[in-house]
Amino acid sequence: NFVISSKSVFTEDANPLPVANALIAKNSIKHSIDIETNVVIGRSISVDDILTKYDAVFIGSGAGLPRFMGIEGENLKGVYSANEFLTRINLMKAYKDDSRTPVQHGKHVAVVGGGNVAMDAARCAMRLGAEKVYVIYRRSMDELPARAEEVENAQEELIEFKTLTNPVRILGDEDHNVCGIECVDMELGEPDESGRRSPKAVEGSNHVVDVDSVIIAIGTSPNPLIKTTTMGLEVDKRGCIVADEDGKTSRAGVFAGGDTVTGAATVIKAMGAGKKSAAAIDKYLSGADKAE
Numbered sequence: 001n002f003v004i005s006s007k008s009v010f011t012e013d014a015n016p017l018p019v020a021n022a023l024i025a026k027n028s029i030k031h032s033i034d035i036e037t038n039v040v041i042g043r044s045i046s047v048d049d050i051l052t053k054y055d056a057v058f059i060g061s062g063a064g065l066p067r068f069m070g071i072e073g074e075n076l077k078g079v080y081s082a083n084e085f086l087t088r089i090n091l092m093k094a095y096k097d098d099s100r101t102p103v104q105h106g107k108h109v110a111v112v113g114g115g116n117v118a119m120d121a122a123r124c125a126m127r128l129g130a131e132k133v134y135v136i137y138r139r140s141m142d143e144l145p146a147r148a149e150e151v152e153n154a155q156e157e158l159i160e161f162k163t164l165t166n167p168v169r170i171l172g173d174e175d176h177n178v179c180g181i182e183c184v185d186m187e188l189g190e191p192d193e194s195g196r197r198s199p200k201a202v203e204g205s206n207h208v209v210d211v212d213s214v215i216i217a218i219g220t221s222p223n224p225l226i227k228t229t230t231m232g233l234e235v236d237k238r239g240c241i242v243a244d245e246d247g248k249t250s251r252a253g254v255f256a257g258g259d260t261v262t263g264a265a266t267v268i269k270a271m272g273a274g275k276k277s278a279a280a281i282d283k284y285l286s287g288a289d290k291a292e
Contacts, residue, residue, distance in 0.1 A: 042225030047233070047254060056253045056281045059241060060274060063220045063259035069112070073170025074216070078104050078178035082113070082121045082217035089124050106213025109133045110181050112167055113217030114143070119150040121215045122159045133159045134209060138166040138186050138199045162209070164188070166201065170214055180208045222260045230254070238263055247277030255281055 039045060041061065050057050066081030068074050085103060088094040092101040109125040111118050114137035126133045135154065137144060140163050144151060155161070164186045171180035185205035188197035227235045234242040234250035240263050247255040257273025259265055283289040 040225070042223075042229040047226065047230045047251075051253060055285055056255065058247070058274070058277055058281060059226060059249075059254065059256040059260055060258045060270065061223060061226060061260045062270075063222045063240070063264045065221045065223050066216065067219045067221055068216055069167065069218065071167060071169055073172055073178070073181075076170055076172040076178050076214075077176050078106065078213045079170060080213070080215050082111075082117045082215055083220065085121055085215050086117070086124065089128070095128060103128075104213050105129050106178075106211070107131045108211040109213045109215065110136055110167075110209060110211040111215045111217055112136050113219070114139065114163075115145045115217065115219070116147060116150050118215075118217035119146050119154050121217050122154055123157055125213070125215065126157050126159060130213075134162050134211070135159055136162045136165050136167060136181070136183065136209075138164070139196065140164055140188065143188075143196050164199070166199065167214075168206070171208065178212055178214055180210050181214055182206060182208050220259075220264045222263075226260075245276065246280035247273060248280060253284065255284075 041047065041050075041059075047057055047059070064083065066083045068081070073079070080103065088099075088101050088103050093099050094101055094103045105128045106125065107130055109122070109130045109132070111122040111125065111133065113121075114135065118135055118137075122133050122135050141151075141161065144163075151161075162183070165183045166186050167181050167183050169182040170178060171182060173179045183206070185202040185207075186199040187202055189200050190198060192198040221239045222235075222241065224239055227233055227239060227241065230251065232251050233254065236242055241249055241256040241261050243249045243256045243261045247257045247261075249256050255277045257277045258270030261273065262269065280289070
């Protein structure tokens with residue numbers, strides 16, 4: 001998570017954006033940009049603190065906070081957010097037997113969600129040695145938000161899709177390990193605000209799927225630290241910062257873009273938002289926006 005304010009970049013990672021480090025370092029030196037690491041905006045310093053030293057702030061802190069369903073059993077051993085599960089496997093090499101940050105190699109795994117991240121988690125669970133992996137999604141196959149190619153690849157790897165199914169409780173044994181997931185059948189009603197038909201539970205359809213691991217992949221939200229420590233910064237019901245097409249927020253001098261505004265989306269969209277905001281910040285600092 002990082003906030004760019006004029007000529008400084010604040011990030012809570014000691015080694016920010018490892019894939020692009022060389023490019024960042026080169027351009028930072030060229031343009032005299034300081035990168036301050038190990039800074040948590042909203043804890044170490046606030047947006048208001050930054051504005052006492054700088055004239056504008058750009059917030060590009062992403063939407064990395066995993067969402068959970070708020071059902072019983074989500075704190076049992078063997079329950080992961082997709083973020084944690086995939087990060088441990090890919091970045092921390094949890095697929096190795098001697099990994100310092102291991103994950104449970106479940107034999108019967110339920111992945112809750114229907115997006116691309118859910119497909120990634122399901123296929124990774126299968127490759128870790130699972131005998132059975134279920135993708136549990138509350139709408140039908142037609143409403144799956146994942147790309148068709150991702151779904152086809154998952155089906156090719158014999159991942160079973162339990163659509164029109166919604167979890168209501170995760171079951172645990174006496175040692176607090178996952179031993180099942182209780183679900184209900186769903187039926188589709190009228191379209192909701194997203195344009196998709198709203199799922200409704202079928203009364204009396206409760207049933208249990210035997211699993212020993214559950215991965216929750218129902219999306220992410222922006223970290224609430226910035227919104228709760230920045231007075232006057234408008235956010236929507238999802239906790240995303242409200243900004244116009246140029247990244248202007250409800251606070252003067254504060255701009256935002258990327259997933260922290262749109263919710264989880266693509267890198268290219270975030271890059272585009274950054275470019276638009278950079279131009280808007282330039283106009284703001286030069287006073288050109290006031291002249292218009």
